[in-house]
Amino acid sequence: MGPGGPAPGVAGLRVRIERCVSRGLTRVTAHALGPYQTAIVRIGFGAAWLLFLLREWPHRHELYGPDGPWSFGLGKQLVETNKSFTVLLWSGSTSWFELVYAVAMASAAAMMLGWHTRISSVLFMVGVLSLQNRSVFMGDGGDNVIHLMAMYLVLTRCAQVWSLDARRARRAEENAARAAAHEVAQKAEHQAAQEGGHEAAQENAPYHVPHQAHAGAAVPANAVAATGGVVLWAVLGAILLGGTIAGALSTGWALFFWALWAAHGLWWCLERAAVRGGEAVREARTVCDILANLAHNGVLLVIMVEVCLIYSTAGWYKIQGSRWQDGTAVYYPMNLDYFTPWPELSHLLAGSGVMIFLVTYGTVITQVAFPFTLFNRRVKNVLLAFMILEHLSIAVLLGLPFFSLAMIAADAVFLPTVFLVWAGRHAGALGGRLRGLLPGARRPGPDAAAPPAPGWPAMAPPGPRTPQAPRTPPQPSAGPAPGESGSASGESGPAPRKFASAPRESGAAWRASGTVPGTSE
Amino acid sequence: MEPAAHQVPGTDSAGEADGMRGIAALSLPARIFVAIAVAVVTVGVAFHVAMVFLQTAPDNTISKRHADVVDSYVYPEFERNWKLFAPNPLQQNVAVHARATVAKEDGGTETTGWVNLSAMDGEAIDGNPAPSHTQQNELRRAWEFYVDNHDEKGKPYGLRGRLSEQYIKRIVMLRFGSELNGGSVERVQVRSAVTPVAPPKWSEEKADLRTQYSVQPWWQVTSADLPGGAK
Structure with missing residues (x-):
């Protein structure tokens, strides 16, 4: 800013700040950011916990059962002092324990697949907390990360892509588009005469156009799924009521669960009502959608900060350690009986002073530097690859596969969208090919693992200064409600026009809905 | 929040302009509600991050002064409790x-x-x-x-x-x-x-x-x- 013109400089600054704020507000209200990142985190943690529970199946009674060494009575006495949450102490019966373990596994599988995710994620959290808090001395760092993320994921819209929810939404949309197209063809003549004024009105309120256009047709297509969600919701409400009356929940947890339950119910009602309802209902629905986006984006930020904290504090503490300073730290775990499943391999690595030095220093440098590299996309990605590689080797060398899987799942929140989309497409293609080999394969079409439509503008690489904020229009999908119709977050999508060139179904759906108001086209 | 058309001249993305019109298209009470929600989420996220940071960071002026607040918030569910390899690995x-x-x-x-x-x-x-x-x-x-x-x-x-x-x-x-x-x-x-x-x-x-x-x-x-x- 030159001394000659401070006034325009200040004004320019003000404009720029205003623009930044409004752009930021738009971002966090209109979109649930990082759809691919949150999806991979959901899949990663669901998988880590599911695989862990499967692996421990033969040992489950010893770990968490009422008669394990950390007995029901011991667990109860400790939990009374620290007030942690666990449903396993509601009853000391073995069948209750088996039920909780089974639900924990089922919810982990549902998280992986993205099946009724807003509900599954709550059950997932309940399962993780219940088992871990029941026997807190059985866990390690991996359990700790899963514990934190299980809570955070509850408040995210983490099933926007790569989920059964997203597939259901997509199909509903396709049906809606077909129905709408059909309707349009039928009514075109009748409407042509009356359209004029109406069309202009809708042009001014594009926010409501998409779901208004296809929601009506989406509901029947989704009726079964919606009913399933409502049943699930009602059953959980009954359990929650029982738990509250029995006084098994602390006030804080009771409030939290009832708030979630009420929010799900409200969202479902609004989804329904918005189909036929007036302006007020649709606006209420829009506001709820914005709230869900806000919560998602806030928690996404928390997840990212948490991962940075994990690394930076680990790094800072290490820097103070004499063994990390003299470059021998990594040598010692290679000689601990509890962490050397492959002693020959460990001793081979431990035999090379230079190698140990490089890994020791590399680890500290990476951990301390990581949060700061977020300002530079390219360096961040290099470090990310390095850390994932390091965790893979920890999995094998130290015999900590579940810890490593959990850490990699946490790291994945920083993976670039382009990479995730690319990986998703290849995974989808591979899945399709495998399915094609199966006898009686019906169609290799889009499903949970299938890639998003290749024509998506989503694939535009995010700008260098916003590594984590893909310009991705979130796919209309998993809203916060069990029985959402395919129109969820329809209004938060981009202008239909944007998709005009998208070659595949979702684009077609949007185009169809986009043409409704402008039937004169 | 004023009408977006004046606030976002030359936005670089159609999606953003679209979303902004989204907020602007809401009625005044709805906009106030959204504004409050933004404030609540912002404060909540900041508070949570601060608490988690103070628990993981080494003891310092602030974390010692507010130890009871930090502990009552972080424990038992937001605790981070492993330091297997730091400051020194087990030897x-x-x-x-x-x-x-x-x-x-x-x-x-x-x-x-x-x-x-x-x-x-x-x-x-x-x-x-x-x-x-x-x-x-x-x-x-x-x-x-x-x-x-x-x-x-x-x-x-x-x-x-x-x-x-x-x-x-x-x-x-x-x-x-x-x-x-x-x-x-x-x-x-x-x-x-x-x-x-x-x-x-x-x-x-x-x-x-x-x-x-x-x-x-x-x-x-x-x-x-x-x-x-x-x-």
Whole structure:
């Protein structure tokens, strides 16, 4: 800013700040950011916990059962002092324990697949907390990360892509588009005469156009799924009521669960009502959608900060350690009986002073530097690859596969969208090919693992200064409600026009809905 | 929040302009509601991050001043509790040994030799790509819990000390079983055997590699310490 013109400089600054704020507000209200990142985190943690529970199946009674060494009575006495949450102490019966373990596994599988995710994620959290808090001395760092993320994921819209929810939404949309197209063809003549004024009105309120256009047709297509969600919701409400009356929940947890339950119910009602309802209902629905986006984006930020904290504090503490300073730290775990499943391999690595030095220093440098590299996309990605590689080797060398899987799942929140989309497409293609080999394969079409439509503008690489904020229009999908119709977050999508060139179904759906108001086209 | 058209001249993305019109298209009460929500989420996220940061950071001016707020917020669910390799990695192998006195049918008693329970864990871990928590964490972390809640003479600190004692006893009994060496187990005793890891061969460090034992008192075994007798 030159001394000659401070006034325009200040004004320019003000404009720029205003623009930044409004752009930021738009971002966090209109979109649930990082759809691919949150999806991979959901899949990663669901998988880590599911695989862990499967692996421990033969040992489950010893770990968490009422008669394990950390007995029901011991667990109860400790939990009374620290007030942690666990449903396993509601009853000391073995069948209750088996039920909780089974639900924990089922919810982990549902998280992986993205099946009724807003509900599954709550059950997932309940399962993780219940088992871990029941026997807190059985866990390690991996359990700790899963514990934190299980809570955070509850408040995210983490099933926007790569989920059964997203597939259901997509199909509903396709049906809606077909129905709408059909309707349009039928009514075109009748409407042509009356359209004029109406069309202009809708042009001014594009926010409501998409779901208004296809929601009506989406509901029947989704009726079964919606009913399933409502049943699930009602059953959980009954359990929650029982738990509250029995006084098994602390006030804080009771409030939290009832708030979630009420929010799900409200969202479902609004989804329904918005189909036929007036302006007020649709606006209420829009506001709820914005709230869900806000919560998602806030928690996404928390997840990212948490991962940075994990690394930076680990790094800072290490820097103070004499063994990390003299470059021998990594040598010692290679000689601990509890962490050397492959002693020959460990001793081979431990035999090379230079190698140990490089890994020791590399680890500290990476951990301390990581949060700061977020300002530079390219360096961040290099470090990310390095850390994932390091965790893979920890999995094998130290015999900590579940810890490593959990850490990699946490790291994945920083993976670039382009990479995730690319990986998703290849995974989808591979899945399709495998399915094609199966006898009686019906169609290799889009499903949970299938890639998003290749024509998506989503694939535009995010700008260098916003590594984590893909310009991705979130796919209309998993809203916060069990029985959402395919129109969820329809209004938060981009202008239909944007998709005009998208070659595949979702684009077609949007185009169809986009043409409704402008039937004169 | 004013109408967006004036605020976002030349936005670089159609999506953004679209979303902004979205907020602007809301009625005034709805916009106020959204504004409050934005404020609540912002404050909530900032508070949460601050609390989690203060818990993980080393003790400092702020975390000491607000220790009670931080602790009551972070514990028990938002705790981060592992520092396996920091500030220094563990540099010794900690093994837990146990022995028992058993009552024979002929009326005599016998004291068994020390059994290295950790070595049994080690064997189970060897060549195992996915060791179970029962092998890798159970005894190891139980012993940490025990040591943290006992003084050097084996006196327990409060409730956690007593819980850790019973926990160790139950782990030992799970592995021994109530019948051992042809008699029933009456008392058990544990000791830790701590062996430093030898310094790397390329370093000039000299270290005393002898194993240090720390023997705990004998404990009477009751039916509550047996698997199944735990309620």
